Amino acid sequence: MELSPFLQDLSRQPIIQRLMVVAIYALLAKAVDIFVNRILKRLAAAYTTTDLDDKAIDILHTPIVVSIFFVGILHALSMEPGLSPPWEKFVPDVAKSIALVIWTLAALRLFMVLGEHYLDSISERGKIGADLFLLLKNVVRVVIFVSALLWLLSIWNVNLAPLFASAGIAGIAVALAAKDSLANFFGGISIFADKTFKVGDYIIIDNDQRGEVVEIGVRSTRIMTRDDVLITIPNSILANSKIINESAPVPRFRIRVPVGVAYGSDLAQVEAVLLAVAAANPAVVQEPEARVRMRSFGSSSVDFELLCWVEDPRLKGLEIHNLLKGIYKAFAENKITIPFPQQDVYIKQLPEAGEK
Known part of the structure; x- marks a missing residue:
């Protein structure tokens, strides 16, 4: 019975109240720690096929638990009566700074894990060069670090105006000295x-x-x-x-093969032979189908064009070569004449003997 009034008086002490608040937040942090270790990690391992989420949970686990504990410290420090100067400002700022450092390191680690995870897939799909991707990753890391540093200075009420003014002058100097490099960099972006x-x-x-x-x-x-x-x-x-x-929007590429036949040729037969040559070529895709178009009446030939598609633009030159060989052979077999330019010279009158 004598202990109860003592405990009541003790509980009214500000330091004891603050310790109780910190203890409650510490228990909450421990509960979150147990939830992450025993439940969240198992769910991630059971229902996902990649290890990226497991790594993310490992990285964010400690910052979350520590942040809950530090929130408890800040809550306790905000209780009345406040701390005496200079501790009422110094101790909360130290807690905020430690939490900021922990989260900055976690953000850098998380970004590095994401970069390593996606680098191979991005390079394999050819979306961007590896060195450009690494440079972008380093730029983001610098942005995270600088942002955290500025936030830390603002916590301690450091005047940032001179720093920004110096950074602006330095930025102008760097931009003028490296304008070509910057132009190339942003061109790549x-x-x-x-x-x-x-x-x-x-x-x-x-x-x-x-x-x-x-x-x-x-x-x-x-x-x-x-x-x-x-x-x-x-x-x-x-x-x-x-x-x-030539590879967009799909890699399939259309090639054009111009062909001329002699006047008097069976045009339907010419078209059928050209389509047969295209169908016999294994590199020519079946969909879209090959087609033949008559383009013009030339000076010595009826001009056709065979239009067909190949799977890749790099096959353009080779398959035009193969199609031309096939067309030449098929025309010879079907007695279709391929004309060539020629001129006939008519002499109206021969000079008389002795005339020059």
């Missing part, structure tokens, strides 16, 4: 964002250079031509060039 092309696509640049995109880099893009010549083009130039993507 615009290529990625606009999805103009990706690694593996066949493109034509300004109706001139044609080749396969082999790498989209930080500064430049590399294209392999059909002559096995590697062309390196700065991204700033490429971003402002006319690009024809």
Whole structure:
């Protein structure tokens, strides 16, 4: 009976009340810890096929538990009567700073895990070059770190105006010194964002250079031509060039084979022979079907064009070669004449003997 008044008086002490609040939050943090370890991790392992969620839970586990505990500390410190100067400001700021550091490290770890998880798939699908992706990852890491640093300075009421002014001057100097590099970098970003092309696509640049995109880099893009010549083009130039993507929206590519036959040929037979040659070529797809179009009456021939599709633009040159050989053989077998330009010279009158 004598102990009860003592406990009542003790419970009225501010330090005991604060400790009770911290203890309650500590129990809540422990409950969350048990829930994550015994339930959430098992659910993630049982119902998902990737280990990405398991890694994310491991990374976020500690920050969540520690944050709950620190919220309890901040709650306890906010209770009346307040702490005496300078502790009423110093202790909460220390708690907030520690929580911020923990969450910043967790964010960096989580972003690195996401980057490693998606790097291989992005590179395999050819959406973006590995070095450009790594640079973007580093840029995001710097952004996270700088944001956390600015937040930490704001917690401690540090005046950021001089810092921003210095950063603005330094930024102008860097931009002027590295304007070409920055132009190439943002050119690569615009290529990625606009999805103009990706690694593996066949493109034509300004109706001139044609080749396969082999790498989209930080500064430049590399294209392999059909002559096995590697062309390196700065991204700033490429971003402002006319690009024809032969692999988009689907890799299937239409090829055109011009053919001329002699006047007097059976046009229906010519069309049937051309379609048969296309059907016999295994590289020509069946859907869409090949078609033949009569284009014009030439000076010495009736001009046709065989239109058909191949699976990949890189087959364009080879299959035109194969189709022309097949057409030549088929025309010979079906006695269809392929005319060639010729001129007939008529002499109206021969000069008399002795005339010059």
